[in-house]
Amino acid sequence: MIKRTITSIILISSVICVIFLLPMWGFTVVTSIFIALGLYEFLRLDSKNIFPPSFVYLGVFSGAILPYITHFLRPTGGLWEALFFIIVLMSLFIIQFTRKESQNAVALIALTLFGIFYIGWFFTFLVKIRFLEDGHKLVAYLLLVTKAGDIGAYLVGSKFGKHALIPRISPKKSVEGAIGGFLFSIAFALISRSYLGWMSFKTILIGGALIGVFAQLGDLAESLVKRDYRVKDSSLFLPGLGGMLDVIDSILFTAPIFYIYLIFIM
Template sequence: MKTRAITGFFFIIVMIGSFLLGYQVFSAFYLLLSCFGLYEFYSLIKKDTASPNIIAGIISAVLLYSGIALLNYAGAFAAPAFNIHSAAYILLFLFVFGISLVFIMELFKISVAPFANIAFTIMGLVFVVVPFTFFHALAYINKDFSPHIPLGFLLMLWANDTGAYLVGMSMGRTKLFERHSPKKTWEGFIGGVVISAGVGYIISLYFPELDWKQWVSVGILISCFGTLGDLVESMFKRSINIKDSGTILPGHGGLLDRFDGLLMAAPIVYTYLYFVVNF
């Protein structure tokens, strides 16, 4: 418990620092997290039956994330937008080549299941990296860079996890999805939704980028789809018979364990806010 508390404290400090040190640090930090998360995913798959192409996958991840990040910059920093757009399109073109490289390299490997290797390589990008690009894009939902929305996202995600745990432990009776997560209950899920929505309202008092109804709506979406992400990751771990996705965070497991809720919630929240803010 002591190790878990110390790790959690420093983890939160680093996360908050990534928001406060400017858009360059913010972008670089979540690029690193997405690459480490992707490596963790590939390492877990290699323990099972497939052999994803780690090098080609991570190169493709860097190109995809960086290309989309530059498109966000182009919308926020109008003066050099043409050059930024050009660089973004070059990176995204190279990303397409990187995906082709996955197929090409598999041709030269001796493997009993080449398409399983290809599928898991690409699935890692979809499952891990794409959600992080959506999360990064939350900072630019109003065009100008603002770390408040992604920071609020994480605060509500943590509030949901904490609320669901505390309510589930104290009054949880009805299993939510016992086959994949025996400890989760409907009572805990509802408690997480209520607490996350409440934190959303509190955030609206300090972060004016969205009004209170939008913040509360985002909190509810995070609770619903964050819980779904948690269940999906539990299903994934049970399918390969492991307890934690890694050991990079002592007492907490791996990066995928810490960001499983983000993987499903970030694309949904971005889509919701994109239409709410722009239409």
């Protein structure tokens, strides 16, 4: 618990500095680093190490450059992102052509592309949000409400959890914890309203509810991945918290949903 608390304090302090003190390019660089670490963990989850180094290197590199596509190629980033995924898929096939064996070829290509999409592209939506008006506040709001849901689910689930949510995916997650996490997200969304004066009560409430739901879906999604690979944590990179993927799992789902919601209401 002490390790978890210390690591959390350091991580939260660092994130605050990144959001409010670093220029836009610095935020993009940090986002890229988070993606690279998360992708490396994902591509190394399999204890049998079925991923050849060439797939790992291409996967990590490809995911890490996605934030720069958003940063430098706005507002036509969507077109460049489509071209990017086409090039990555073709590159994966070319790498496979040069290998001496064809075992697990489809699985290797599909899983690598999935990782880039799931971790690299989803997390890049933080950069898209950061470029919006009041972007630094919106990113802070997203992270606060997302992590409030995580904390609420943990606290309520630990204290009152009696009914398993989806035991085959995550035995420790409970229905009570899910409800607690959802309510925590909404509560912290409403608390944050004073910092986003242009957003109405209804807008903030809907945003908090969306984040509350998708944060838990993101957490469950990563639990499903880890369950499939039979691992408890994605790595031991962050003492007490697990790996980078364990920290950003819920954000991977809330960032794109929140961005789409913002574009809709704007």
